[in-house]
Amino acid sequence: MLQKERIIFKKPSKKHAPKGMVILYEDQDIIVVNKESGLLAVSTDKEKDKTAHFILNDYVKKGNVRSKNRVFIVHRLDRDTSGILVFAKSEKVKRYLQDEWATFSKTYFAVVHGQLDDKEGEMISYLAENKVYIVYSVKDSAKGKLAKTGYKVLKESGKYSLLEIQLFTGRKNQIRVHLAEKEHPVLGDKVYGRIDKGIKRLMLHAASLTLFHPLTNEEMTFNTEIPQYFKMLVNYKA
Template sequence: MKRLHTSGRHRPRGLEILHEDRDLFVVNKAPGVLTTGTRRDEAFTAENVLNQYVRKGCARSRKQVYLVHRLDRETSGVLLFAKTEEAQQRLKENWKATEKLYLAIVRGRLPQRQGLFSSYLAENEDLYVHSVDDPAAGKLSQTAYAVIAETPAVSAIKIRLLTGRKNQIRVHFAEAGHAVAGDPKYGAGDPFRERLCLHAKSIAFDHPYSGRRLFFDTPIPEAFARLARGLTEAAWADTVVEVP
């Protein structure tokens, strides 16, 4: 598989390209960058930045990228885009084989070092996601986790999503009494203001054409390591998230 190299002139702002081939991009998104546009904010998004990158400054170019999955605006980390609709469709059809691992710093110490949150999530008129008792009123959402390191104030958590709902990690930990550090939406009164401490650290997936298993990992954000003593790359690697 031939890997293409990023041109310095057209390097995408707010994104680090981890991998580019003829069919897809894997990027490391900075916090504060939308994945795709909304009615209120359509300009500075990962999707649009990559569109400009593939067009190489040519206003008449119709080249574009195709969204495969999303990250919340304030969540950083690994994000996957396809270069064609066919590649996008192939990746989505095989999405269950994709493994995404997240790193979060949450408030307090969890009672168990391994666990699984499972609930039905719904979104209200104020765009606030929450668990509901009625399965018909929400979507099944499951979050498996393992504690990597902890201090009296915070815990560093390795997370594997078994489903991919909007705000899922943030809601599950907040409802358990351990909101993600720096979360202004679900962690009211959190004194940490630097950033939301949620990072999509790695992804493993099958290439849409070759079938080759690809794996991409990103560094632990500096802010996370400052908050949680004992959070290292070695500790991350040694921590296994058990899925019931």
């Protein structure tokens, strides 16, 4: 255990809430947020300020520029993927969460093109990345990293399918690559799929995360709803 007592923080008012995300949970060790699509998780060469990491760093300083409070990056989501992000409040907590990350349960929702022949299954391959940062599957295990993705069809329409996805490994762009290679790319995926006229965003959402708290080792599950826009595209009413 890293500390003696876990202190749960109150959710901030709308006025003081960090823009582009909703705080699902916060204590002295971690912050769990629901990030909007379109917000970078971390900074890039082109964008430093409009990121979840920068905004949360400013939030934990509570307006005090001299404050030493800060958040640490545990994992990432693509800019256009919405959903659950976890940040640590110390280097020690960051290391713990990253060391244990593979043991945590992660669920996503996605809307994809077409209807899958198998309504439930797994996609397994070895993923590699080329010089222009495009990820793809290879057969040689020595040339890629093992990636395993489970899926289940929740609802189908004439053109699209809503999937619940279990992420068994956490490789870069894993879900998007596996679904594209299965010829059912995620809607709105301009890199691994195609440009979809009228689709407002990448239809991928990190919906649920189960982890063990770094202080108490308590199992904690954070859930979010299927985005309304996802439901609308397949007429999902559950």
